[in-house]
Amino acid sequence: MKKGIISALLLTSVANAQTQLERAIGDPVEFDNQPQKVKFLETENRIAKIAPTYTVPMNNNITLAEQINQAVFTQQWGVLPALLNRYQQQSNYDEVLYHYAWGAWHYAQQNHERAIFHYKAMLTLNPSLIYPRFDFGAILFEDRQYKQAEFTLKQVYSQLDPSLKPVVLSYLNAIEAQQDWQPYLHFQYVQTDNVNNASSSKTVNINGRHFVKDPSALPQKARGIRYAAGVEKQVNIMDNHFTKFALDYNGVYYWNNRSYNEQSVRLTLGYAQRYARSHWEVLPFVEQNWLGSPRYSRYTGVSFQQAYQFKSNWRWSNSATVLQKYYADRLTASRYNGRQFSFSSRLSWSLSEQWQMFVAVGGNQDRVKELASSSDKWQLDLGTFHKIKKWNGMFTIRVGKRPFKAAHYLYGYKRKDKEYNFYASLWHEHLNWNGFTPKLNFRYQKIDSNIPDFYSRKSAEWFVTIDKLF
Structure with missing residues (x-):
């Protein structure tokens, strides 16, 4: 005093x-002298915005499937929910395409939790998908699930096109940096x-x-x-x-x-x-x-x-x-x-x-x-x-x-x-x-x-x- x-x-x-x-x-x-250690506003922990990488093989629902594919790749998110609801009513609809499109739509709405749910369902149905798994790893990284993101990205690294390998390495380096001292x-x-x-x-x-x-x-x-x-x-x-x-x-x-x-x-x-x-x-x-x-x-x-x-x-x-x-x-x-x-x-x-x-x-x-x-x-x-x-x-x-x-x-x-x-x-x-x-x-x-x-x-x-x- x-x-x-x-x-x-x-x-x-x-x-x-x-x-x-x-x-x-x-x-x-009163001791309250902690310096400001963060920026004025925290920036997003993101390396690059991911883009859809999966195209479904066409089947006998070709017209509706094509519309869904086109809506995803041209990012027409406003029409996609109605297309998917109609598509699910088909007796032989492709569940892989269904979950992939919903995952892309939720990701566009910045709802990472629901996007991850649909990506998991898609990869469970077809574990051999390579580029969607890369997308999945990138979404996990954005959602701060670093441990699972690291496992997923390392899993697909050797199978990716050489142009994408530096991107994967950037993610892995960022994961390490985020958890470093x-x-x-x-x-x-x-x-x-x-x-x-x-x-x-x-x-x-x-x-x-x-x-x-x-x-x-x-x-x-x-x-x-x-x-x-x-x-x-x-x-x-x-x-x-x-x-x-x-x-x-x-x-x-x-x-x-x-x-x-x-x-x-x-x-x-x-x-x-x-x-x-x-x-x-x-x-x-x-x-x-x-x-x-x-x-x-x-x-x-x-x-x-x-x-x-x-x-x-x-x-x-x-x-x-x-x-x-x-x-x-x-x-x-x-x-x-x-x-x-x-x-x-x-x-x-x-x-x-x-x-x-x-x-x-x-x-x-x-x-x-x-x-x-x-x-x-x-x-x-x-x-x-x-x-x-x-x-x-x-x-x-x-x-x-x-x-x-x-x-x-x-x-x-x-x-x-x-x-x-x-x-x-x-x-x-x-x-x-x-x-x-x-x-x-x-x-x-x-x-x-x-x-x-x-x-x-x-x-x-x-x-x-x-x-x-x-």
Whole structure:
């Protein structure tokens, strides 16, 4: 907890007032410095759009079969269901053609589950089909069924035309890359005018008594380096089931204000289901945090993440986290040990490859031992990503409210905060070295509190980040 010494202007009750003021001077440090490790919108995990490769031998239903073949190869998906319904009524219809056409139709509708069902049925009826099996392997790859996709593609590799073999190798390499270790590095130059998140008010007014803050309780400047490194790995167990492991280390080093140096280590081991257009994960984790040099706090919890891509340019993602907070210092623990629940829901819209937007709502429920320090927070985010030639920019605005649950022990009424945040990032595609991309960033935060002498504050910082995803 960031505290300063406050000197009283009035001599009466100085000792008691100073003890209470030191107790109220600020909130505990919250460690939430995980760098962004994903792109603004997740791209599709696809190498190439597959095309139908099967033509059925004609039989005595030649006219209707030809119409179905033509509808598949010319991608006339609107007429295909009616043709197939008529075709199934024939007493001697070709089940292979029937399942293949339905599989192609469902794939065109981006319904990978039903497409896979019909491809399996077709290959069960005729296991000797080579090119439809290649299509099947490609669809399994898109549906993140890497283990089965690898088996299927290797099964047909030697029988394919030489022109398709490089495509198969591309799929196999991508399958290996998707399940390989994924490391990342992040460096950020930080310059802030309020490293201790303090109110700029130099005095405190409590029931008509005025106190002057010690300079150490006022906003302090700091310069330093924020850093992060980590690695994660996802392995396809079977079908769409994955295990996920992640180890993240991050912190900030201020060379001119070392008492506010931070470090965090988080270990995550969980389970995920991934599909062509959606995924969800359950990720238990443990985290240890340091402030200055001693251990400061420890978190244990579980996160849930879910995302769904609908149509080609809309994406809906959700996340929720429940964690338990434990502080090392006895006094801090007696007030701030407790449970925290947070959630967010974001809708992203890609207008084009150069312009994307999103809107998000979120909340945070903090329940700690001291009821006056327990709170509920609600927030709204608006953001956009825009590309002009080789320049890229990302901008985010956040507004929120944070009411507390019980009356403040010094003022006799509940604390209420309004929060405003603005974030901007700018970078050029050609300004990089071996995959390290520098970005110029600006962050502004303002908190308006109904107890302004303690909790109203603002900060602004320019910083440069250097990121690399391996």
